[in-house]
Amino acid sequence: MNKALKKSIEASKGKDGKKATIIIHSGDFDKIMSAFIVGNGYLSMGVSVTLFFTFWGLTALKKVGFQRAPLSRMNILGIGRTMIRKRMRKYNVASLDELADSFKKLGGTVIACTMTMELMGIRNEDLREDLVDEYGTVGKYCFESKDADITLFI
Amino acid sequence: MNKALKKSIEASKGKDGKKATIIIHSGDFDKIMSAFIVGNGYLSMGVSVTLFFTFWGLTALKKVGFQRAPLSRMNILGIGRTMIRKRMRKYNVASLDELADSFKKLGGTVIACTMTMELMGIRNEDLREDLVDEYGTVGKYCFESKDADITLFI
Amino acid sequence: MNKALKKSIEASKGKDGKKATIIIHSGDFDKIMSAFIVGNGYLSMGVSVTLFFTFWGLTALKKVGFQRAPLSRMNILGIGRTMIRKRMRKYNVASLDELADSFKKLGGTVIACTMTMELMGIRNEDLREDLVDEYGTVGKYCFESKDADITLFI
Numbered sequence: 001m002n003k004a005l006k007k008s009i010e011a012s013k014g015k016d017g018k019k020a021t022i023i024i025h026s027g028d029f030d031k032i033m034s035a036f037i038v039g040n041g042y043l044s045m046g047v048s049v050t051l052f053f054t055f056w057g058l059t060a061l062k063k064v065g066f067q068r069a070p071l072s073r074m075n076i077l078g079i080g081r082t083m084i085r086k087r088m089r090k091y092n093v094a095s096l097d098e099l100a101d102s103f104k105k106l107g108g109t110v111i112a113c114t115m116t117m118e119l120m121g122i123r124n125e126d127l128r129e130d131l132v133d134e135y136g137t138v139g140k141y142c143f144e145s146k147d148a149d150i151t152l153f154i
Numbered sequence: 155m156n157k158a159l160k161k162s163i164e165a166s167k168g169k170d171g172k173k174a175t176i177i178i179h180s181g182d183f184d185k186i187m188s189a190f191i192v193g194n195g196y197l198s199m200g201v202s203v204t205l206f207f208t209f210w211g212l213t214a215l216k217k218v219g220f221q222r223a224p225l226s227r228m229n230i231l232g233i234g235r236t237m238i239r240k241r242m243r244k245y246n247v248a249s250l251d252e253l254a255d256s257f258k259k260l261g262g263t264v265i266a267c268t269m270t271m272e273l274m275g276i277r278n279e280d281l282r283e284d285l286v287d288e289y290g291t292v293g294k295y296c297f298e299s300k301d302a303d304i305t306l307f308i
Numbered sequence: 309m310n311k312a313l314k315k316s317i318e319a320s321k322g323k324d325g326k327k328a329t330i331i332i333h334s335g336d337f338d339k340i341m342s343a344f345i346v347g348n349g350y351l352s353m354g355v356s357v358t359l360f361f362t363f364w365g366l367t368a369l370k371k372v373g374f375q376r377a378p379l380s381r382m383n384i385l386g387i388g389r390t391m392i393r394k395r396m397r398k399y400n401v402a403s404l405d406e407l408a409d410s411f412k413k414l415g416g417t418v419i420a421c422t423m424t425m426e427l428m429g430i431r432n433e434d435l436r437e438d439l440v441d442e443y444g445t446v447g448k449y450c451f452e453s454k455d456a457d458i459t460l461f462i
Contacts, residue, residue, distance in 0.1 A: 018300060022307075023460070025342050030209050034179050034307075037269075041296035055338050084273065091272045115345075118399040119392065142349035145458060146326055150299060152177070152307040153330075153342075153460040172454055176461075184363050188333050188461075191423075195450035238427065245426045304453060306331070306461040 018047040020150035023141065027056030029096070030084070035154050036099035042150070043106035050148075051103075052141040054113035057154070059120060061112060061127050100131055111136045111144075172201040174304035177295065181210030183250070184238070189308050190253035196304070197260035204302075205257075206295040208267035211308070213274060215266060215281050254285055265290045265298075326355040328458035331449065335364030337404070338392070343462050344407035350458070351414035358456075359411075360449040362421035365462070367428060369420060369435050408439055419444045419452075 020042045024035050039049045053061050088095060094102065104110075111134045112127055124135065134140070145151050174196045178189050193203045207215050242249060248256065258264075265288045266281055278289065288294070299305050328350045332343050347357045361369050396403060402410065412418075419442045420435055432443065442448070453459050 023342070023346070025339060025462075031179060034177070034209060037292050038177070038296065041292040042300070044293075045296055045300060047296070047300060055342060087273050087275070091269075093269060093273060115399075115401060119395050119401060121395070138345050138349040139352075142346065142353055142355070146350070146353060146355060148458070150302070150305045151458045151460060152305060153462050154179075154307050185333060188331070188363060191446050192331070192450065195446040196454070198447075199450055199454060201450070201454060241427050241429070245423075247423060247427060304456070304459045306459060308333075308461050 018042075018150070019050075019148045020047050020152070021050045021052065021141070021145035021148040022152045022154060023052045023054060024057030024060075024154050025055045026154055027058075027060040029060075031154050032057065032060055033096060033099065035152075036096070036103050038152070039108055040099060040102050040106060043103065043108050047150070048107070048109075049103075050109040050111060050144050052111045052113060052136075052144070054116050054138075054141075058113055058116045058122065058127075061110075061131065062122065063126060063128055100128075104131060109133045111140060113138070113141075172196075172199075172304070173204075173302045174201050174306070175204045175206065175295070175299035175302040176306045176308060178205055178207045178211035178214075178308050179209045180308055181212075181214040183214075185308050186211065186214050187250060187253065189306075190250070190257050192306070193262055194253060194256050194260060197257065197262050201304070202261070202263075203257075204263040204265060204298050206265045206267060206290075206298070208270050208292075208295075212267055212270045212276065212281075215264075215285065216276065217280060217282055254282075258285060263287045265294060267292070267295075326350075326353075326458070327358075327456045328355050328460070329358045329360065329449070329453035329456040330460045330462060331360045331362060332365035332368075332462050333363045334462055335366075335368040337368075339462050340365065340368055341404055341407065343460075344404070344411050346460070347416055348407060348410050348414060351411065351416050355458070356415070356417075357411075358417040358419060358452050360419045360421065360444075360452070362424050362446075362449075366421055366424045366430065366435075369418075369439065370430065371434060371436055408436075412439060417441045419448060421446070421449075 020039070022035055022039060024032060026032070035051060039051060042049050085095070087093075110131050112132045114135050114137055116122070117124075117135070124132075174193070176189055176193065178186060180186070189205060193205060196203050239249070241247075264285050266286045268289050268291055270276070271278075271289070278286075328347070330343055330347060332340060334340070343359060347359060350357050393403070395401075418439050420440045422443050422445055424430070425432075425443070432440075
């Protein structure tokens with residue numbers, strides 16, 4: 001690997017050099033919440049974070065989809081989406097919008113999977129463009145995660 | 155990072171310094187089995203393991219829920235929960251209870267997500283307290299996993 | 309760890325010494341696609357990749373199951389399995405068969421979980437033997453992933 005490339009990878013890491021990359025394949029409301037909560041946790045500790053949204057995860061990034069994502073287990077154990085949102089407000093748990101906003105403010109990176117966009121007929125303007133930093137292929141994800149210290153698939 | 159902190163992190167690692175952290179978000183019986191099977195595998199190799207139970211994963215840690223967790227694909231391919239349990243006995247595959255017991259005996263750590271507890275109205279006494287080592291936030295998970303060598307999200 | 313063992317681990321790594329291991333627990337068509345796409349991405353960058361097929365993931369490796377795996381979200385957002393396949397052809401996205409073939413040609417390794425085979429009554433000849441390199445226990449997976457740089461659970 002040449003020096004310039006190595007340097008640019010180092011520069012993309014957090015304060016103490018740690019880096020996390022998370023693939024978000026699932027479009028479930030609770031899993032996307034988990035992704036942003038964990039992402040924000042790492043960012044607050046100086047770990048750099050890149051989220052790669054693909055398949056159903058990407059459809060949840062659609063303007064119309066962000067608040068409409070289903071739970072991975074709907075209405076089981078007596079707790080549905082409305083219930084979860086109500087309790088989130090009651091216990092001051094940040095909403096998905098707030099979590100995503102924090103993620104961006106803390107310096108997190110969001111990549112939208114271009115293959116999924118083609119496959120599902122999603123255009124740039126269909127997505128929450130305020131959240132997306134880059135549109136990239138799986139090659140982009142692999143390049144980013146190759147030197148990551150923490151890798152998750154959600 | 156100060157020396158004392160660094161030392162305590164090193165101390166929390168396994169014999170050859172390797173460490174695994176696993177987030178268990180899913181509450182599916184087969185996925186929780188996978189988590190404990192993989193966890194026990196690492197522990198037997200001297201890798202330290204921390205399981206962080208959150209969302210539906212945490213509800214499966216409830217006294218009433220541990221044996222009632224559904225399969226991620228119920229009744230597909232002609233194999234349901236009863237069938238899997240029957241075959242598990244037949245082929246001497248450890249039950250979820252046995253797997254969890256082994257995990258504790260091998261020195262594994264279980265953290266229960268406090269945010270999920272608030273969100274879903276779960277109290278300490280609702281959980282399998284014999285399994286839980288700590289009650290912690292996502293910050294606790296991030297701190298633990300920051301220096302992990304193996305990270306999984308189940 | 310003795311030198312010979314260390315050497316054999318090093319030898320099993322990719323050109324620049326990076327290694328990825330992926331557990332495929334899910335049998336969903338789109339998740340298996342993701343696994344192979346990501347796997348092929350890493351292989352093309354010189355990262356060695358081992359896929360460990362277990363539970364529903366393994367059933368998808370069955371001769372009869374490979375093309376019949378369901379979507380993790382069927383018929384949601386107006387896009388079903390047929391639709392995805394049609395769009396895959398239209399946009400030149402490789403089929404699951406093509407992805408798996410590339411994976412093997414690029415030097416990727418496929419391990420079939422023997423515990424799952426016993427549990428679900430699957431024999432060697434039921435599986436896509438052209439794809440499987442080894443039949444192994446979770447111990448095999450743990451050994452492989454202990455020194456991996458990238459670990460995912462799908």
